[in-house]
Amino acid sequence: MRLRPRLSPVMDRFIAAQFFGPFMVCLAAFTAAYLLGDMFDRFDDLIRYGGLGLLGLEYFALKLPLIISQVLPVACLAGVLLGFALLNRSGEVLACQQLGISRLEMAVPVLIVAVLISGFDFLISETVVPAATREAKYIYSVELKKRQLKAVFANRRIWVRVRDGFVSVDNLDKKNSQLKNITHYQLDDDFGLKNLQHANTAKWNGSTWVQSGVNSFQIAEGGTVTKTADTRLDLGLTPADFGLLRFDPEEFSLWELDRYIADLRSKGLDPGGYVVDRDLKYAMPLACVIMVALGMSLSLDPLPRNLSLGRSFGLAIIIGFAYWTALGITSALGRSALLPAPVAAWIPNFMFAMIAIAIFLFGEER
Template structure:
C-alpha cells in the first residue's frame, strides 16, 4: 500500500507539472495571437484576464492526454533511474502492481475530463466567446445562425427544407415543403418554390410547383408564378442557433442528435462528434499503457531524453492514426463508433501486451 501511494504521488506530481506547462504554453501562444484584438479595441485588462481564466477548462480537455503521457514517462524514468523499480521487484512486486496506480490515475483523469466537458467547459467557453466576440469585437452575437440547408418540422407536421435563409431581408430560397398524412406515413402534397418573401404577415411564394399525391402516386401538378399559402410558420421559426462545439455539453449534443434524427436529418457527423468528445479523454489511458513499458525498456538503453523521444514518437503515431480514423469516419468509410473507439481499443490491446511482456526478452512469450 505504501509503494502504491509512493508511485501515485510521483505520478501526480509530474502530472501537475506537465499540465501546468502545457496549459501555460498553449495560453501563451494564444495570447500572442489574440492580444492585438484586445489592444486595438481598447478592451479593459479585466476582459483579457477573464478571457484566459474561462479558456483554461477548454485547454485542459485537449491537453489531458499529452500531460498523462509525459507524466507517465517522467514518473517511470525517475523510479527507474534511482533503481526503485528494481528494489520493488526484488521485494516480489510485479511490474503490473507497481504501475497499477499510474493506470488508475490516468483513468481517473479521463473521467474528470469528461465531467469537465459536461459541466464546466461548456459554460466557461460560452463566457469566453461572449467576451471575445461581443465585448471585444462588438459583435451582435457570438453564435452562428444556420442559413443554408435548413430543415424545419412544424407543429402541423409540415416539413420544410430551405436551401438558403436570409434573416436580414426575411427571404427563403430554394424551398421544398412536404405535407404528410396524420401518421406521417405518406406524402400528400409537395410545394417547391424558387423564393419566398415575408410580406404582410404571410409568405409569398414565387416560381414554383404544387404536386398532389394519392395512394397510387402523383395525381396533379400545378405551376404558379406567385402564390400565398396558409402556413402558420413565421421567420423566427427558421432561425436555428448553431453553437460552437466547445459550448455544447454532452447531454446537449445527445438531445440535439435525437431531435434531428426524429426529423429525418442525417446525424452521422453529429454522432461522430459526440463519440469523439467521449473517447478523446481516454487517449490518456492508452498512452499511459503504452508509455509504461516503453519507458521501462528505453530506460535500460538510454537516459531520460531517449525515453521521452521514444514515447513522443509513439504519441505522434497514435495521434496521426486516430486523426486518420476520424477523417474516414467523416467521409463515411467508418461508423462513428468504430472511427473514435477503434484506435483506442487497438492501442489499448498493444499497451496491455507490452506491459505483460516487459520483462521478457522474447516478442511472443505466450506462444513459447
C-alpha cells in the same frame, strides 16, 4: 517456503505519488504552451481590439478548462515516463523487481490514479467545459470584436433578426459555410407578414450566397398567398453572423449533443460530424488510461530502460503527436462518412491500447 513480496499500501502511495507529481508539472507545462500558442495565434486581433487587458485575461481564463481537458492524455503519458525515469535512475524499480515484485503490481496504483484522472476529464467535459467555452466565445466574438449579437435559438433552430424581418435556418455547416432550409420572413410596418421566401440551401462563396431551390410568396392583407417570380434571397448576412451562436462540439454536453442530433434527424437533416463528436466524448477521457498504460509498458522492463528525463519528455511528445494525428485522420474519415462514427472515434484508442499490451507482454518474455 518463502512468500512472494507484495506492495504495501505505503509503497502503493509512493509509486502513485511518483507519477502524480510529474503529471501535474507536465499538465501545467502543456497548458501554458497551449495558451501561449493560442495567444500568438490571436495576437493581431488582441492588438486591434484592445484585448490585452482584463477582457483578454477573462477570455483565456475561460478557455483553461477546454485546454486542460485536451492535454490531459499527453500529460498522463509524460508524467509516467518522467516519474519512472526518476525511479529508474535511482534504481528503485530494479530493486522492486529483484524482490520479486511484478511490473503489474507496480502498475496498479498508477492505473488507479489514471482512472480517477479519466473520470475527472469526463466530469469537467460535461459540466465546466461547455459553459466556459460558450462564454469565452461570446467574449471574443461580441465583447471584444464588438459584433452585434443577432441570432437566437428556438428549439435548436437558428433565428436571426434582420432589417426587414427575420431569417430562420435549420442547420449551419460551418466548415463548408453552407445553410440548409432557409426561410426569410419579411414584415410590414405593422409587423404583419407581407413576404415569405424559402431556399433549400445557400452556400457562401466568399462574397455572396449561392442559393438553390428558392420559392417566394406574397401575403396580401386578407391572407391571400401568391407565388412570385423572385428567385433571390437577400439575406444581408455573412456566415459570421450565423456562427456567433452556432455551437461547436466542445460547447455541448453529451445530453445536449444527443438532443441536437435527434432534432436534426427529426427534420430530415444529416447530423454529419456531430455523431463522431458524440462518440469522441466517450473515447477521449479513456485515452488518459491508455496513455498511462503505454507509458508504464515503456518504462517497466525486466531490465528497466535507461531513459533520461529529456528522452522521456521527447518520447511523450512524439507518442502524443502520433495519437493526435491518428485521431485527426480517423475523425476526418468519420465526418466524411467514410468510416462509421464509433469506429472513427475509437480506432486510435484501440490501436494504442494494443501497442501498450504488446510492449508489456513482450517485455515479460525477455
